Amino acid sequence: MKILMASSEAHPYAKTGGLADMVSALSITLAKLGHEVRIAIPRYYGIDRDSLAPLEGAMGVPVGGGEEWCAVYTADLPGSPPKNPVRVCFIDHEKFFGRDGIYGNPWEPDFLDNPRRFSFFSRAVFQLCRKTGWFPDLLHSHDWPSALVNVYLKFWERPLGERGEFAKTASVLTVHNLGYQGVYGKDNYGCTGLGWDVFYNAGFEDWDMMNILKAGLYSADKLSTVSPHYAEETKTQAQGFHLDGVLRYRSADYSGILNGIDTAVWNPAKDAYIPLKYGISNLAEGKARAKKALQKEFGLPLSAEVPVIGMVTRLTGQKGVGELFGPGYGSAWAICRDMKIQLVLLGSGEPWCENEVQSLASRLPNFRCRIGYREDLSHLVEAGSDFFLMPSRYEPCGLNQMYSLAYGTPPIVRNTGGLADTVENYNQETGEGTGFMFDDLSPQAISDTVGWAVWAWYNQRPRIEAMRVAGMKKDFSWEKSAKKYVELYQSCLR
Ligand code: ADP
Numbered sequence: 001m002k003i004l005m006a007s008s009e010a011h012p013y014a015k016t017g018g019l020a021d022m023v024s025a026l027s028i029t030l031a032k033l034g035h036e037v038r039i040a041i042p043r044y045y046g047i048d049r050d051s052l053a054p055l056e057g058a059m060g061v062p063v064g065g066g067e068e069w070c071a072v073y074t075a076d077l078p079g080s081p082p083k084n085p086v087r088v089c090f091i092d093h094e095k096f097f098g099r100d101g102i103y104g105n106p107w108e109p110d111f112l113d114n115p116r117r118f119s120f121f122s123r124a125v126f127q128l129c130r131k132t133g134w135f136p137d138l139l140h141s142h143d144w145p146s147a148l149v150n151v152y153l154k155f156w157e158r159p160l161g162e163r164g165e166f167a168k169t170a171s172v173l174t175v176h177n178l179g180y181q182g183v184y185g186k187d188n189y190g191c192t193g194l195g196w197d198v199f200y201n202a203g204f205e206d207w208d209m210m211n212i213l214k215a216g217l218y219s220a221d222k223l224s225t226v227s228p229h230y231a232e233e234t235k236t237q238a239q240g241f242h243l244d245g246v247l248r249y250r251s252a253d254y255s256g257i258l259n260g261i262d263t264a265v266w267n268p269a270k271d272a273y274i275p276l277k278y279g280i281s282n283l284a285e286g287k288a289r290a291k292k293a294l295q296k297e298f299g300l301p302l303s304a305e306v307p308v309i310g311m312v313t314r315l316t317g318q319k320g321v322g323e324l325f326g327p328g329y330g331s332a333w334a335i336c337r338d339m340k341i342q343l344v345l346l347g348s349g350e351p352w353c354e355n356e357v358q359s360l361a362s363r364l365p366n367f368r369c370r371i372g373y374r375e376d377l378s379h380l381v382e383a384g385s386d387f388f389l390m391p392s393r394y395e396p397c398g399l400n401q402m403y404s405l406a407y408g409t410p411p412i413v414r415n416t417g418g419l420a421d422t423v424e425n426y427n428q429e430t431g432e433g434t435g436f437m438f439d440d441l442s443p444q445a446i447s448d449t450v451g452w453a454v455w456a457w458y459n460q461r462p463r464i465e466a467m468r469v470a471g472m473k474k475d476f477s478w479e480k481s482a483k484k485y486v487e488l489y490q491s492c493l494r
Helices: 018-032 114-132 143-163 186-192 196-201 212-219 228-233 244-249 283-297 321-325 327-338 351-363 375-384 400-406 417-422 443-459 461-472 478-493
Strands: 002-006 036-042 059-063 066-076 087-092 138-142 170-175 183-185 209-211 222-225 254-256 308-315 342-349 367-371 387-390 411-414 436-438
Touching (some): 002 114, 018 036, 018 138, 036 114, 059 114, 114 143, 138 143, 143 170, 143 212, 170 212, 183 186, 186 196, 209 212, 228 254, 228 417, 283 375, 308 351, 308 400, 327 342, 327 351, 342 351, 342 375, 351 367, 400 417, 400 461, 411 443, 436 443
Parallel strands (some): 002 138, 036 087, 138 170, 170 222, 222 254, 342 367, 411 436
Antiparallel strands (some): 066 087, 183 209
């Protein structure tokens, strides 16, 4: 099958979160399964042109207000199979993408011209196929920045009929986070180049605004999200971000497929960022060495006895940081003050939270933080912690809890979305389980559950050891998930 991924992020070129990992890992696995896969992403300012191969000639892209011209660069995606590499095509347009930031920057968190930037990108995906003479059987787009691909296919390309190059192309749209929908004033609609009939027929209309994701949800042949639990939750008013009605309407075409993890990168037996590579056979030594390195890195007393609770997270409300670090320091203060633990956090995000976290770290001897994005440190936190805390408000899939399971670090998580699909709650009767879970999102529930894990650490250590091993034995490989995507693709080609 020929598959073209249209995405605003792809690891290692552009990443703000799990979306980038997913797009690249899924593409690589599909290529390993024998499919021909390409990825289209914008060439952001940070992606060095010198490392890419240019395609000859400029490419014209018809959008609202005329034609925009851009260049195209290509590269083989690192990690893809040498005999069937995933080809990444970079859409290079100085005015739209030659700036710092993918969606925005600290001063302008959502660039004002984002509707124009991503309309252009989505439209360019089709021109890219024409330019290269390579037409996919399936267009797979991701989140609102490429959701217009589904709309253009249905309302621009397919109406060309049999003479159009995309007459037989099917499309899938994956929702990675329903909280981000690309909602803008209607006055931006002109930049899509689509008529006002399409505005209403494709479902852009959203309380007199333009909602790009919503139009994509109506236009794609099939919809997916990144875990079965989240698929169900998004159909409810509580978690549907007011698109639950649309998702219920499209229920027959909407499913959840759990993301896998990249086991070449997130694997304690191969990890170059940790002091000693380890597996189940040398787990105790591997974890002990990593824990020591982590404590050293964060300037904490070196103690094997005191459990380290780690976090790697975006500091945003979705991740439960309001309850953890919110007014009066939420539960973090109580956890650090009342429990014999060490807490380390690596993260960046909303300024209020960065401030709060730093202020807390300056007051507590057993809490340390690092504000910023550090790939290497994120591996060390996963490996060196004894527990991994993820009190998410909602979690479409979540990668970090799967990483922590793979690294023998039982996660402490809220029972929601992908966390509910991947973690099994500790059963105190039988000792079974892979982590600790709670339902309520409240400071009390977070500290109670951390307290439960810490109690088990000090009183039932053999159970914790068994829990580590149970987590490490879980299969979160991409192969399993990629096969489900192939089934989904085949169902829309039929
Ligand atoms: P989300 O995509 O909602 O942020 P996920 O758990 O699905 O959450 O994926 C987050 C990804 O981003 C993981 O690969 C995680 O390690 C990484 N990450 C998040 N914050 C940081 C950070 N400050 N430094 C390094 N990696 C980070």
